[in-house]
Every structure is written in structure tokens, then in C-alpha cells.
Amino acid sequence: MSGIGGSDGDRQRSDSMDDAAARSTGGQVGASGQNSHSTVDEESLRQIDQIVGHWAHLVQESTEEQAHVEVEEEQFLKRFQDLTDSVIRPTMEMAIERLRTDGGDGLIEERHLDGLHKPRVTLWMSMQGEVASPRQDLNPFLQLDADVATQRITVWEGDMVKNQGTSRATSPWTPSEVTPETIMDRIVGVLRRAGTHGVD
Numbered sequence: 332m333s334g335i336g337g338s339d340g341d342r343q344r345s346d347s348m349d350d351a352a353a354r355s356t357g358g359q360v361g362a363s364g365q366n367s368h369s370t371v372d373e374e375s376l377r378q379i380d381q382i383v384g385h386w387a388h389l390v391q392e393s394t395e396e397q398a399h400v401e402v403e404e405e406q407f408l409k410r411f412q413d414l415t416d417s418v419i420r421p422t423m424e425m426a427i428e429r430l431r432t433d434g435g436d437g438l439i440e441e442r443h444l445d446g447l448h449k450p451r452v453t454l455w456m457s458m459q460g461e462v463a464s465p466r467q468d469l470n471p472f473l474q475l476d477a478d479v480a481t482q483r484i485t486v487w488e489g490d491m492v493k494n495q496g497t498s499r500a501t502s503p504w505t506p507s508e509v510t511p512e513t514i515m516d517r518i519v520g521v522l523r524r525a526g527t528h529g530v531d
Contacts, residue, residue, distance in 0.1 A: 404479045408444060410506045411477040411484065415441070415452055419475060422514040423454040430456060438462040450477040456522065458492070468494050471525040473517050475504075484509060490521050492529035 420439060427437030435458040442451040453474040455465035462470060467489050474487035483505060489498035504513070 403482070407479060407482050407506070408450065408477060411450055414506060414509050415450075418509055418511060419452050419514060422511045423452075423473075423518070426454065426456070426515065426518045430458070433458075435459055436462045438465055440465075444477075444479075449479060451475065454518065456518075456525075458522065458525065467491060467498050471496075471521045472498075473514075473521055475509075478503070486517065488517065488521050490524035490528065492525050495528035496525060 420441075423437070423439050427439070430437045435456065437457070438455040440451075440453045440455065442448055442453075444450050451474065453472055455462050456471045456473075458471075465472070468491050470489070471492065472487075472489045474489075476485040476487070478485050481503070483503040485503050486501045487498065488501055490496040491498060501517075
């Protein structure tokens with residue numbers, strides 16, 4: 332009986348020693364693994380910080396640049412509308428009044444900014460009779476487009492009468508170049524060229 336009891340005690344002591352050894356070995360491995368893991372993660376985390384920080388900086392720069400562009404676009408569009416009200420339309424109306432006195436006619440068309448179109452002001456002219464349904468191949472015209480992308484005013488001229496003549500884009504204007512004199516000079520130039528067409 333005592334032999335059997337001794338065997339049980341030996342087995343218990345052996346099990347306890349095995350458990351202690353396992354715990355000791357496991358602790359060493361865990362400590363070693365934790366140190367290695369911590370070193371790799373710290374380096375990776377620093378790289379992540381750099382990547383995210385750089386990206387956030389680029390996003391901030393892009394946001395600020397876009398906000399600046401939008402402010403400039405709004406200012407340009409407002410400037411164009413102010414010029415339309417104070418310079419472009421009144422000068423075109425003076426030309427229309429004189430054309431009507433001379434037996435011709437004129438019509439001003441305005442188009443505002445929308446999702447597909449840029450702001451535009453067009454003066455359609457006739458040296459004889461009314462401008463009913465204006466067409467580029469029939470009526471002399473001066474067209475001013477507000478180009479938001481370039482901050483310029485695109486100038487189109489047409490001197491066609493009865494399918495004779497040409498239509499073309501000319502040098503764009505800056506807002507400061509839009510004056511009653513420059514607009515009237517273009518109108519007179521268009522009419523002068525149109526006056527040589529449609530007489531045959």
C-alpha cells in the first residue's frame with residue numbers, strides 16, 4: 332500500500348515540476364515575443380504616423396487651394412456681372428438705338444451661369460429690318476463669354492450677312508479691358524466688315 336501511495340506522491344511532484352517548468356518556459360517565450368513584437372510595431376507605427384500626417388497635409392493644402400479658387404471664381408463672376416450691368420449692356424443699348432435710327436435693329440441676349448453653360452452676353456445686329464430670330468449666318472454679332480477657368484472674357488465676333496462673312500474668336504479680354512470704348516470699337520468693326528456682305 333505504501334508503495335502505491337509513494338507512486339502517487341511522485342507523480343504529483345513530477346506534475347507540479349512539469350507545470351512550473353512549462354510556466355517558466357512559457358513566460359520566457361512570451362517575454363521574448365513581446366519585446367520583438369513591440370520593436371516591430373513601434374517602427375511600423377512611426378511609418379504610419381508619417382504616411383497619415385503627409386496625407387493629411389496634402390488634403391489640407393488641397394482644401395485651402397480649392398477654397399481659394401472658389402473665392403476667385405465667385406469674384407470674377409461678380410465682376411463680370413457688374414461689368415454687364417454698368418458697361419457692356421449700356422454700350423450695346425447705345426449701338427442698338429443708333430441702328431434703329433438708321434433703319435436696322437439689335438437684340439441683347441444674356442445667359443447666366445448654370446451646370447452646363449458659362450455666363451454670356453451677345454449683341455445681335457441687323458443693318459436693315461428687325462432682328463426676329465437671330466442666327467450667326469444671318470446676323471452680325473458680338474459675343475462675350477465669362478471664362479471662369481482662365482479668368483478672362485472670351486470675345487467672339489461675327490460679320491455674316493445672308494450667309495456671307497465669317498465668325499471667329501478674337502483675343503480675350505481681362506475685366507479691366509472692358510470699357511465702353513473697347514466694346515464700341517468692336518461693334519463698329521463688326522458692322523464695317525458686315526457692310527461689305529449681302530449686297531450682291
